[in-house]
Amino acid sequence: MHVLIVKTSSMGDVLHTLPALTDAMQAIPDIRFDWVVEENFAQIPSWHPAVDKVLPVAIRRWRKHWFGSQQREERVLFKRDLQSRDYDVVIDAQGLIKSAALVTRLAKGVKHGQDSRSAREPFASWWYDKRHEINKQQHAVERTRELFAKSLGYEKPATQGDYAIASHFFATLPEDAHQYLVFLHATTRDNKHWPEAHWRELIELVQPTGLRIKLPWGAEHEHQRALRMAEGFGHVEVLPKLTLEQVAQQLAGARAVVSVDTGLSHLTAALDRPNITLFGPTNPGLIGGYGKNQHELKADDNRLSNITSQQVMSELRMML
Secondary structure (H helix, E strand, O other): OEEEEEOOOOHHHHHHHHHHHHHHHHHOOOOEEEEEEEHHHOHHHHOOOOEEEEEEEOHHHHHHHOOOHHHHHHHHHHHHHHOOOEEEEEEEOOOOHHHHHHOHHHOEEEEEEEOOOOOOOHHHHHHOOEEEOOOOOOOHHHHHHHHHHHHHOOOOOOOOOOOOOHHHHHHHOOOOOOOEEEEEOOOOOHHHOOOHHHHHHHHHHHHHHOOEEEEOOOOHHHHHHHHHHHOOOOOEEEOOOOOHHHHHHHHHOOOEEEEEOOHHHHHHHHOOOOEEEEEOOOOOOOOOOOOOOEEEEEOOOOOHHHOOHHHHHHHHHHHO
């Protein structure tokens, strides 16, 4: 059986889809998947053993210059690639109008998705041949596992979902694996940031443990924050700019991770690494860390600055 998955973004949503593939692989031994995903996250599906082909899409980039000649040519090539195979089943796990109209509608195969009461955007269900009611009052991972089970005709396992990507990195762990912590300090929303002063206090509290700390970053302003956080501390390393796979390698080798609410925190969970995620205005209930050894610290008044470095260090000591 060959199945097409439409789950384009975001990083956390893409990662949350992986356990559903593992369920399907165990229930239907000959199943194989192709996956349409935003180009920035195209590395992620390739880490799962059941994925044959990744079809990168660039809806985020295309919509900035939708009628540009390069964008039109890229869309033509994408459509040709998408329609080069007839699929037994197409599963739209995104539940958005844009992905349903621009991708799912064009794919060849019986199209499954959430019904209008379950999808994030109800009108997306217009493009599905088979519509499934999915309980919204469960974690995003479990919702997707339920959608795959109903689309492919097996019983959703009662056990915790397995991302099945950690083994991909076993052969490429850093030489200093399990001798360092990773602090994921970067996120896109200002109210999700933990104050730099708190990070520096935590760095100082970690120093007596003998563990080193690694600080990854993506954009230049995140690089500058990492440099400020590390200033004056000999046990802190600001990493060079890395690809997503290289960041995953560093996370896979970490003794533990401390993170704000960001896509890389979900990647940490997918790699089965112990992680403390700090939550301020967002509710971790249905979208928080899913996996082994995932811990949450939630600010009572939704202000992230009110989580102290001492609280985090107390959790970290118990984890270590």
